[in-house]
Amino acid sequence: MSALPAADPTALADSDKVLAHLDLAAPGVNRTFDVHDPATGRTIAQVPDFDARQALDAVGRADEAGRSWAATTTRRRADVLRTWYELILGNTDLIALLITREMGKPLAEARAEVGYGADFVRWYAEEAVRPAGNLCDAPTGGARLFTRRAPVGLSVLITPWNFPLAMATRKIAPALAAGCPVVIKPAPNTPLTTIFAVQLAVAAGVPEDLVQVVNTTDAPAFSTAVLADARVRKVSFTGSTGVGKVLLRLAADNVLKSSMELGGNAPLLVFDDADLERAVDGAFAAKMRNGGQSCIAANRIFVQDGIADAFVEALTERLAAIKVGHGLAPGVGLGPVIDHSAVARLTGLVEEATRRGAHLLTGGSAPSHPGTFFEPTLLDHIPADADLTHTEIFGPVAAIQRFSHQDEAVARANDTEHGLAGYVFTENLDRAFNVADQLATGLVGINQGVPSNAAAPFGGVKQSGLGREGGSEGLEEYEEIRYYNLSLRPTS
Numbered sequence: 001m002s003a004l005p006a007a008d009p010t011a012l013a014d015s016d017k018v019l020a021h022l023d024l025a026a027p028g029v030n031r032t033f034d035v036h037d038p039a040t041g042r043t044i045a046q047v048p049d050f051d052a053r054q055a056l057d058a059v060g061r062a063d064e065a066g067r068s069w070a071a072t073t074t075r076r077r078a079d080v081l082r083t084w085y086e087l088i089l090g091n092t093d094l095i096a097l098l099i100t101r102e103m104g105k106p107l108a109e110a111r112a113e114v115g116y117g118a119d120f121v122r123w124y125a126e127e128a129v130r131p132a133g134n135l136c137d138a139p140t141g142g143a144r145l146f147t148r149r150a151p152v153g154l155s156v157l158i159t160p161w162n163f164p165l166a167m168a169t170r171k172i173a174p175a176l177a178a179g180c181p182v183v184i185k186p187a188p189n190t191p192l193t194t195i196f197a198v199q200l201a202v203a204a205g206v207p208e209d210l211v212q213v214v215n216t217t218d219a220p221a222f223s224t225a226v227l228a229d230a231r232v233r234k235v236s237f238t239g240s241t242g243v244g245k246v247l248l249r250l251a252a253d254n255v256l257k258s259s260m261e262l263g264g265n266a267p268l269l270v271f272d273d274a275d276l277e278r279a280v281d282g283a284f285a286a287k288m289r290n291g292g293q294s295c296i297a298a299n300r301i302f303v304q305d306g307i308a309d310a311f312v313e314a315l316t317e318r319l320a321a322i323k324v325g326h327g328l329a330p331g332v333g334l335g336p337v338i339d340h341s342a343v344a345r346l347t348g349l350v351e352e353a354t355r356r357g358a359h360l361l362t363g364g365s366a367p368s369h370p371g372t373f374f375e376p377t378l379l380d381h382i383p384a385d386a387d388l389t390h391t392e393i394f395g396p397v398a399a400i401q402r403f404s405h406q407d408e409a410v411a412r413a414n415d416t417e418h419g420l421a422g423y424v425f426t427e428n429l430d431r432a433f434n435v436a437d438q439l440a441t442g443l444v445g446i447n448q449g450v451p452s453n454a455a456a457p458f459g460g461v462k463q464s465g466l467g468r469e470g471g472s473e474g475l476e477e478y479e480e481i482r483y484y485n486l487s488l489r490p491t492s
Helices: 009-020 053-071 074-090 092-103 107-127 166-178 192-204 219-227 240-251 275-292 304-318 340-355 406-413 429-438 471-476
Strands: 032-038 042-048 132-136 144-149 156-157 182-185 211-213 232-238 257-261 265-271 296-306 358-360 379-382 397-403 421-425 443-446 481-486
Touching: 009 092, 009 257, 042 092, 042 192, 053 156, 053 182, 053 219, 053 429, 074 092, 074 107, 074 166, 074 192, 074 379, 092 107, 092 192, 107 166, 156 166, 156 219, 166 182, 166 232, 166 471, 182 219, 192 211, 192 379, 211 296, 219 232, 219 240, 240 257, 265 275, 265 406, 275 296, 275 304, 275 397, 275 421, 296 304, 296 406, 304 358, 304 397, 340 358, 340 379, 358 471, 397 406, 406 429, 421 429, 429 443
Parallel strands: 156 182, 156 232, 182 211, 232 257, 265 296, 265 421, 296 397, 379 397, 421 443
Antiparallel strands: 032 042, 132 144, 144 481, 358 379
16 A cells, blocks of 8 residues: 555644644643544643542532532523534534544544534433423322433443544433433543533533543543442443443442443345445445444445345445545545554454455555554455454454355344344345344344434443433433322312
């Protein structure tokens, strides 16, 4: 691969201005850690590094502010969220520059993430004024039974690096809509976007101490201290299944309400009767969105024999044509992966698969270039025992397996401990629903590769997690049910 495109100087200068004006102060926190641009390896900012005691101080500030916030009207919360939504959209270019600099994705994708992340704020601004409740007569008579929703309380939110705005707003917005104070810990790779988004929230009218951003390089100490605090009543985490299990054990001691969006191993099934162009477009989106660094990325692509050769040829051409480079370079379709460990992991997975007999059709290695890049890669005829079949790839590597019969494809698709997302491509409506119903996943994309939507519940089954984010169900994750029994005396 020839030299990779460098960042556009104007875009780079604009992003430097955003970084220079970002308020990174955290009074009383003296330690810092570096944030790097994964496209160059250079340090772009230093942020406060909280220890466990300082994190507990943040819990106290959020708890204090949360008492008055819980008492606000739902209309007030909705109005503040709506203003926050408008501020996010009004700062789209600045937020996108931050996302690209600290995470690496191309600027066009970063702008798309801003719109996606803002949608959660708008959605929960609308949901805030529609709290669920019920009223019914007692079956035995003599009483009326009421239920209402109340805020669950102080919520600890732990977000990943791959969608630094959307993963924050998807958690913060429903928490605020429900009336909860928040302590949010972003991934140390990508704290800057969250810091800026929360500053915009304060400008929109969120009380200054209500949302506490706690950055730390010692995640175990943070989690152990904060989840043991009696003021904390909720934890929401997006990340690996292994870490999620640790957090659930910690949450058990105080019986915290928990939602976990954990690892994925998404199957994508392409049947012979699929529209070829539609299937290739959908598979490309499901695999390459965010450079494959997505929990719902197509991890195992199963293609039926009759369409397999044409599908593989077309998808190979699409991957080989991607322009790789700095996310601020014009026309770039793939930026860096997040760090050097990701490059090493992808290299190992590709080498192991080819040793076992997989056919490498394009890509397969890391270019010799500053930063942490990996070529768009396609492997065909993946053996069933290759690591790629049971490891979350989390990178721009498409792994193709072939199948003959529907039942075989469904059985192989479900042969995993995970169950977050799945995809089905077919022009047969009966098959589309039958296969979707049989997939053991929390969500299914049918003839499309980007199924996420703020209006829909997002989450998995099996070891892919607990609870849902998005939709009306996402608000319920930050609420508890209160039940009242009103006795009625006969009158005459």
